[in-house]
Amino acid sequence: MKRVVMLTALIAAGAASYVVAQQGGQKPMVVEVQKLKDNLFVLTGGGGNTTVFVQSNGITVVDTKNPGWGAPILAKIQELSPKPITTIINTHSHGDHVSGNVEFPATVDVVVQENTAANMKEMMSPPGMGKPGANKPTIFEQNQGKGLPKRTFKDRMTLFKGPDEVELHYFGRGHTNGDAWVLFPAARVVATGDIVPGKRVPIVDSNNGGSGMEYGDSVAKAHSRFTKVADTFVTGHALTMTGAELIEYATFMREFAEAASAAKKAGTSVEAHAKSYAIPAKFKDYTPAQEPGVRSATQAIYDELDAIKPTGTRPTGR
Numbered sequence: 571m572k573r574v575v576m577l578t579a580l581i582a583a584g585a586a587s588y589v590v591a592q593q594g595g596q597k598p599m600v601v602e603v604q605k606l607k608d609n610l611f612v613l614t615g616g617g618g619n620t621t622v623f624v625q626s627n628g629i630t631v632v633d634t635k636n637p638g639w640g641a642p643i644l645a646k647i648q649e650l651s652p653k654p655i656t657t658i659i660n661t662h663s664h665g666d667h668v669s670g671n672v673e674f675p676a677t678v679d680v681v682v683q684e685n686t687a688a689n690m691k692e693m694m695s696p697p698g699m700g701k702p703g704a705n706k707p708t709i710f711e712q713n714q715g716k717g718l719p720k721r722t723f724k725d726r727m728t729l730f731k732g733p734d735e736v737e738l739h740y741f742g743r744g745h746t747n748g749d750a751w752v753l754f755p756a757a758r759v760v761a762t763g764d765i766v767p768g769k770r771v772p773i774v775d776s777n778n779g780g781s782g783m784e785y786g787d788s789v790a791k792a793h794s795r796f797t798k799v800a801d802t803f804v805t806g807h808a809l810t811m812t813g814a815e816l817i818e819y820a821t822f823m824r825e826f827a828e829a830a831s832a833a834k835k836a837g838t839s840v841e842a843h844a845k846s847y848a849i850p851a852k853f854k855d856y857t858p859a860q861e862p863g864v865r866s867a868t869q870a871i872y873d874e875l876d877a878i879k880p881t882g883t884r885p886t887g888r
């Protein structure tokens with residue numbers, strides 16, 4: 571009997587180390603907790619930020635990290651509260667924000683923007699990231715559809731009531747064509763997802779409908795909607811921002827697009843512009859611009875400008 575238990579333990583340990591190895595390193599899967607309010611937390615590590623909102627009768631989770639990180643998130647949430655997880659909101663379709671969905675109970679209600687629901691069926695990587703075909707079968711197909719959204723919204727949706735309320739918003743294309751912004755009104759906190767990744771040049775994922783030309787405007791719309799109702803913005807991959815930092819990010823992306831448009835007009839190649847681009851000094855504490863991120867965002871903008879029809883109408887994305 572003892573031997574059986576030992577053997578089971580060994581197999582379990584083996585399985586755990588396999589999962590760790592799958593993450594591309596020997597690092598243990600550590601989820602760290604940042605407390606924003608008594609009932610609102612940010613879990614870091616393992617991909618994009620995860621926001622956890624403990625409500626009267628359950629828990630809402632925003633984003634679920636890379637493959638294999640659902641279980642570590644669940645374990646960490648259980649340390650924070652014994653309440654059941656009722657709802658997952660995914661801010662967009664990228665694998666480092668949605669993959670943990672498949673490890674949550676099948677009863678959890680998954681809610682996303684409608685374009686993100688379409689993108690989650692394909693799980694395309696951004697241009698230049700991920701091998702062609704590596705998205706198929708998707709993590710959801712491998713799990714018989716578990717973790718896919720059953721509810722979607724277009725521009726706005728309200729979940730729950732009173733102190734439990736959660737508001738979902740979509741303000742237009744940016745990182746993808748389905749970037750959801752999640753407001754927790756009682757806490758005056760917004761989870762932004764990767765449309766605000768942190769103070770740096772973002773990924774403009776044209777494979778999932780992202781837009782470099784519309785990016786800054788979408789962020790500015792969010793700022794004007796939230797400026798009176800939120801003080802703290804949980805970014806996709808860095809820590810939090812203030813409202814002032816959010817509108818600064820909108821300006822940063824508008825100017826990034828203007829610089830790329832001007833370069834294109836002047837006949838500068840994508841490569842040459844990306845090489846010469848540096849983040850203007852007025853944007854303090856920004857991560858220095860790096861290849862291939864700048865090239866990829868610049869390429870997206872050049873392609874969008876090429877796609878503008880002679881009548882001046884812009885494509886609206888897929």
Ligand SMILES: [Zn+2]
Binds near residue numbers: 664667745
């Ligand atoms: Zn992303």
